[in-house]
Amino acid sequence: TLFTDGSSCVDGSGAGLILTSPEGTEFTYALRFQFAASNNEAEYEALIDGLRIAAHIGVQNVHVSVDSKLVANQVLGTYVAIEENMIKHLEKVKSLVSGFTNFSISQVPRGKNKKAYALSKIASTSFAHLSKQVLVEILIEKSIKEKEATTVVEEDGPTWMTLIMEYLKEGTLPSDRKEARNLRIKARQYELLEGVLYRRSFLTPWLRCVGPLQAEYVIREIHEGSCSMHAGPRMPTYRTAAVDVVYNDEELRLNLDLLDERRERVANREAKAKLKMTKYYNARVRGVTFRPGDFVYRSNDASHAVDGGKLGPKWEGPYEVTEALGDGAYKLRSTDETVLPRTWNITNLKRCYL
Known part of the structure; x- marks a missing residue:
């Protein structure tokens, strides 16, 4: 009404x-x-x-x-x-x-x-x-x-909008798989209405897309033409004129209902990505082990055997491996045949070549 x-x-x-x-x-x-x-x-x-x-x-x-x-x-x-x-x-x-x-x-x-x-x-x-x-x-x-006169500015040949409009209108995709994937992702941000391409937005009015010649015409009109005095009251936009408040509220409520589910999906994707990264890293890491009789250096940051502050040595030793206990734990003996009282993890040891 x-x-x-x-x-x-x-x-x-x-x-x-x-x-x-x-x-x-x-x-x-x-x-x-x-x-x-x-x-x-x-x-x-x-x-x-x-x-x-x-x-x-x-x-x-x-x-x-x-x-x-x-x-x-x-x-x-x-x-x-x-x-x-x-x-x-x-x-x-x-x-x-x-x-x-x-x-x-x-x-x-x-x-x-x-x-x-x-x-x-x-x-x-x-x-x-x-x-x-x-x-x-x-x-x-x-x-x-009023005189109904419309200035139509046609573009010469394809523009940046051509592929997007063809995909939204006819589903046409480039033959290259990578380009096709990028186009599908990019097209989600646009909407084709009555042959006119708009850039979507949730918080601001949709933006009408123009080509190079149309952009030049618009800028010229803004600064020189009928819009040169572009100060005045708020004008209606497509978003404010065509909005369906009831449908919009229903969609917002639905999005809130699905929020927990989406968060769970994101968490699952993140866990899978981390697992893949861990597997990739582990496949490239070469394991290091020592056998009894090997000589190693011990991290001075862990043993504090040599005092010297930040200018002191990073490693001290060498020590002889006397026993491999498994899971990277080793028993060591100094060069004067003194057995160290505790086990040492492989993370604090590095091979010594004598």
């Missing part, structure tokens, strides 16, 4: 729109007109822009509620539009209505259209009191004066 209301006063004119989904989710929108408009023209402008927004976000069935009896009856054909401006506005509405599968309109008392009425009153004077959740837009010209 689309609720619209236009307002015209001494301070200016504006419109308020409220689009309600079948689940009851409301999307509010405010318009400020930078042109003179009568009350009836403001009502028509509100209706036209409301239908445009509904069509843009993919609405197929729409019921419009307006508090203007004149607008409702002219659209229904009960009243005949006589003034030239009203005729042009009516033709604009009919051209937009043709894009919907089902369309209906009715006139409701202002008491049932309070929210849209309040938005239109505030928008006609200032945006300062509007909530940050309300999308706002400034219209420079009337809808009936």
